[in-house]
Amino acid sequence: xxxxxxxxxxxxxxxxxxxxxxxxxxxxxxxxxxxxxxxxxxxxxxxxxxxxxxxxxxxxxxxxxxxxxxxxxxxxxxxxxxxxxxxxxxxxxxxxxxxxxxxxxxxxxxxxxxxxxxxxxxxxxxxxxxxxxxxxxxxxxxxxxxxxxxxxxxxxxxxxxxxxxxxxxxxxxxxxxxxxxxxxxxxxxxxxxxxxxxxxxxxxxxxxxxxxxxxxxxxxxxxxxxxxxxxxxxxxxxxxxxxxxxxxxxxxxxxxxxxxxxxxxxxxxxxxxxxxxxxxxxxxxxxxxxxxxxxxxxxxx
Ligand code: PMP
Numbered sequence: 001x002x003x004x005x006x007x008x009x010x011x012x013x014x015x016x017x018x019x020x021x022x023x024x025x026x027x028x029x030x031x032x033x034x035x036x037x038x039x040x041x042x043x044x045x046x047x048x049x050x051x052x053x054x055x056x057x058x059x060x061x062x063x064x065x066x067x068x069x070x071x072x073x074x075x076x077x078x079x080x081x082x083x084x085x086x087x088x089x090x091x092x093x094x095x096x097x098x099x100x101x102x103x104x105x106x107x108x109x110x111x112x113x114x115x116x117x118x119x120x121x122x123x124x125x126x127x128x129x130x131x132x133x134x135x136x137x138x139x140x141x142x143x144x145x146x147x148x149x150x151x152x153x154x155x156x157x158x159x160x161x162x163x164x165x166x167x168x169x170x171x172x173x174x175x176x177x178x179x180x181x182x183x184x185x186x187x188x189x190x191x192x193x194x195x196x197x198x199x200x201x202x203x204x205x206x207x208x209x210x211x212x213x214x215x216x217x218x219x220x221x222x223x224x225x226x227x228x229x230x231x232x233x234x235x236x237x238x239x240x241x242x243x244x245x246x247x248x249x250x251x252x253x254x255x256x257x258x259x260x261x262x263x264x265x266x267x268x269x270x271x272x273x274x275x276x277x278x279x280x281x282x283x284x285x286x287x288x289x290x291x292x293x294x295x296x297x298x299x300x301x
Contacts, residue, residue: 004081004117012118020101022111027154029097030059033249034078036119037283037294038088042301045285045294046082046092047249049075051212055151060096062150064108069096069115079297081117088299091122091250097153122250128276130257130268131246133186134171135235136162140184140207148184148207155209159187173246175259178207183233189246189254190214193238194271200237203230213247216293220278223289226271243269245276253279 001012023029034052039045053074060069078092100112141148141158148155162174166187175191178184185191185208192201192214199221204210221228238244244256244264253276255268268276282290 001118001120002081002084004077004084004115006114006116007077009080009084015116017097017099018101018112020103021097021099022102022105022108023097023099023153025103026105027152027157028063028108029095029153030056030063030151031093031095031153032056032059032151034092034094035249035283036082036088036090036092036297039285039294039296042088042299044082044088044090044297044299045283046078046297047283048212048216048293049078049295051215052094053078055210055212056094056096059150059152062147063096063152064113068109068113074115075295077115077117079295081119082297083299085119086299086301087119087121089121090119093118093120095153124250124252124254128254128268130255130265131172132170132258133173133175133244133246133256133260134166134169135260136165136174136176136187138162138165138174138176140176140178142179143207149204149210151209163187173254177235181234182206183235183238184208185211186246186248186251189248189251191256192217192245192247193233193241194243194245194269195237195241197226197271199226199228199271200233201228201230202233206232211247211249213249213252216279216282217247217253217275219290220275220282224274224278226274238264243272245269245272252276 036044036046053071094117098111099114102111166174174187190211246254
């Protein structure tokens with residue numbers, strides 16, 4: 001694999017990071033997950049590149065305390081990485097990290113802030129059949145302790161603990177409550193419920209990441225004439241739902257059939273299905289109203 005590192009394309013084997021890198025020791029990095037979908041032969045389409053670049057800039061600002069990245073630089077880096085690897089379908093992983101060996105907790109900027117972009121072949125990891133979800137015994141880290149609306153590497157220890165617990169108990173994915181016992185989000189996904197043909201999702205104040213797929217689903221629902229309400233949700237609201245689904249770049253849109261052994265629905269719900277089908281068309285550039293979500297990149301072999 002070729003990676004983009006601080007403006008240059010290099011082989012991943014030539015990548016070096018100090019063994020004392022603070023990112024390695026303390027998780028002081030921020031990252032993105034972006035997907036590219038093949039639009040036509042030799043044409044990749046990057047899904048909502050601008051929004052991902054904007055969120056990476058925001059996350060890095062939260063980490064460092066000032067603006068250190070430019071949206072345009074990130075967009076260019078992502079495009080160059082796809083071209084260098086000659087792929088039209090990929091999961092793209094930009095990471096802002098500290099590659100130098102400054103062991104103290106202070107002065108992040110002395111630790112060589114760096115940006116890399118890698119691509120991997122990572123098909124949507126969750127099956128599109130209704131999945132089984134476990135409400136985790138780990139609560140979501142409150143944003144007042146560590147901002148959850150920034151994609152901080154360190155936030156993911158919380159997600160990884162919850163995922164391990166869920167998988168060991170035989171579930172497909174974990175769902176985390178916030179410290180107040182309200183629904184926050186999945187380990188790597190936002191959650192939506194459908195009740196009486198209205199879609200509900202928790203607001204960002206519930207210690208969650210404002211997902212770009214979440215935003216896409218809200219816009220798709222509007223396009224389809226389905227009402228969306230953002231409000232705090234309880235476990236009882238989940239058990240009362242007609243349909244439940246997760247959203248995220250890696251997972252895309254995944255129906256949830258079962259929570260803690262409680263059956264929500266055996267089959268994919270009607271509204272979930274409509275949203276999934278519309279999303280699948282949009283990601284391939286097949287709906288004109290959403291073509292501005294796709295950045296096309298010619299891949300030459
Ligand atoms: N929440 C968390 C904790 C995530 O890691 C992700 C994946 N980035 C999401 C939600 C979904 O965000 P997006 O739709 O932007 O991928």
